[in-house]
Amino acid sequence: MRYIEPHAHMVSRVTDDYRAMTLAGCAAVCEPAFWAGFDRSAAAGFYDYFRQLTDHEPQRAAKFGLPHFSWLCINPKESEDVGLAREVIALIPQFLDRPNVLGIGEIGLNKNSRNELKVLEMHVDLAARHHQLILVHTPHLEDKLKGTRLILDVLRADARIQPERCLIDHVEEHTVKMVLDAGFWGGMTLYPETKCTAARAVDMIEQYSGERLWMNSACDWGVSVPLAIPLAALELRRRGHGAEAIDRLIYQNPVRFLSQCSKFKLPNEAVTPV
């Protein structure tokens, strides 16, 4: 079995996780910029974080022959401070030509505030001006439905944005249809408590064909499972899906979306020899 982990916060994971993912068939890992669990005190903290995502972390993954890609932004959880966000967004262009940067993400909303919306619009403008792919975080729990609607409004209001180049992540049953109907890709995040179980992800795949869906672990510093995708593959198998269908969902679909960025090259071309 082979799979792509399209959303994992590996800076928060131990090296053993890289080894376990590689052993399970992971062919590439993609890391969106995230909140550290505490607010950074200055834009300089983000500068170092972007260096970590574009330089240090790819080297750590390469020790296991695993290509590492990244997405850059200031996460919605730190978007209430518009001044700080403006400074951080100004840092991003100098990193966009790094060989492992796929686009702008994970941008979006957290509590659906006015300032978060302003910062989302700034990120969307940045992505449009630099022709970058977009990875969107939708809010948690009670904020997801409203936040997903607001996010889709922002993306649809910008004529430069092509829905097929945007992935709206963390969809659940009450948001997946509006995302797919609007032409975007959807990501299902496999979490033990919040977001989505493997069984529910398979339900959505069966109802919406899985043509523009992917699954991810979004493993980070919280309760999360780095091997969630291979475990979901097992769930697909228990539900009667064949090897080709599973490969399409956990490997071919992410490759299809991510290959819209010319820097997304797979294993033998991209891996630095150990």
Place this chain on the structure above:
Amino acid sequence: MNRRELLDLYYLEARAKLIDVAAFLDRLDRADGAPDFRLTAFTQALTQLEPGREPRVERVLASLSDPTTEPIAVATTKAACGAWPGK
């Protein structure tokens, strides 16, 4: 998969979760404390398990969601709690 196969696959797991919910509500009944919007929302969501026009899972998720449409003025917390306190 047909209904029998799905029951074979998921019945015991769903049964365990159902009993966990029952035990959770009993645990709350035995405890002292003030009314809490999360319990109100949870109890309301349980009524969405009855058959209806929309799928149960969508109705449960919607009933636990913020139904408003305008952005809030300021985010005063980063966390979500799983129920909308405005109800």
